[in-house]
Amino acid sequence: MATILVVDDELGIRALLSEILSDEGHSVELAENAAQARAIRERVRPDLVLLDIWMPDVDGITLLKEWGASSLLTMPVIMMSGHGTIDTAVEATKVGAIAFLEKPITLQKLLRAVEQALAKPAARAAGANHHNALAPARVEIGLAIEGAVSGVAPMLPPVPLVLGPQPEQLFELDRPLREARDAFEKSYFEFHLAKENGSMTRVAEKTGLERTHLYRKLKQLGVDLSRNKRGAGGN
Known part of the structure; x- marks a missing residue:
């Protein structure tokens, strides 16, 4: 199975996504900011990154651009946001993201997006040219798992x-x-x-x-x- 890096400053979301993806058999790495994401990406070379857009230090779009400019965007990236707009989604896909998930995230659409991302061999070699045609898709996300993002049962x-x-x-x-x-x-x-x-x-x-x-x-x-x-x- 794949190694997936989840980058999000919200503990509850990191825990939820880690639980779901681990149950699917994936190895999951967690980062709460861009600095941790850079270090983990260098250390484990993930097969896929789930990247939040709005983070307190460096936002996800900036980090995505940084990876692309440094030829480090060698893995597919799915952007996530609870306050995204169509313009944000378009910008994310233009700079290398292959999908955009709007929070709150449903289980079914999360797993479908992950499966589709991992099935695209071309996405793994996107880093050299982050303007290539990867046919990115905006993934619509509806009702979330109630109460899960809080991490409190x-x-x-x-x-x-x-x-x-x-x-x-x-x-x-x-x-x-x-x-x-x-x-x-x-x-x-x-x-x-x-x-x-x-x-x-x-x-x-x-x-x-x-x-x-x-x-x-x-x-x-x-x-x-x-x-x-x-x-x-x-x-």
Whole structure:
């Protein structure tokens, strides 16, 4: 899988994108500013960069131009912004970005943009001439995973459950309906995550949920996804 550098000054967004991309089997590097991005780009030579436009030190467009002028734009770059305009998107693609994602970012369109970017071999050699015709596309982004960008999941009361891929669970029924329902749903999803070795794609298929809804539900229930991460070779 690919090595992806995520550059964003917001901790919650870095954490969210890292979680999603790691679950897809990618190796993820994180930078909160241009200085860190330069150092990581030199050290690991990423296959793809997700670059925020508005950052406090050096903005993403300036960094993109810098990489292009220095022949360092040897990887595809997807720009991200919560305050972008059509002019901003056009400028970004003119100086070397192959796509523009508008925040808040949905899971489905993020993964589609990443897949398309990594599938373009020409984009990897764009650095020598950042005005080449890469057929950049503006990717429209709609509703985000609710609450995810804050990095804070709702706290639920402790639930005495038998964890792991058990076919049956014991539940404490002498409690409010909402708590009992949350306990069941958490156990249900933990069972399927363990059974499918942490593959969100297969769990979504098994449970009949769209992946964005599934991520939102797991965060709401406080399910620990790190315990069920699949190996790099999984689907």
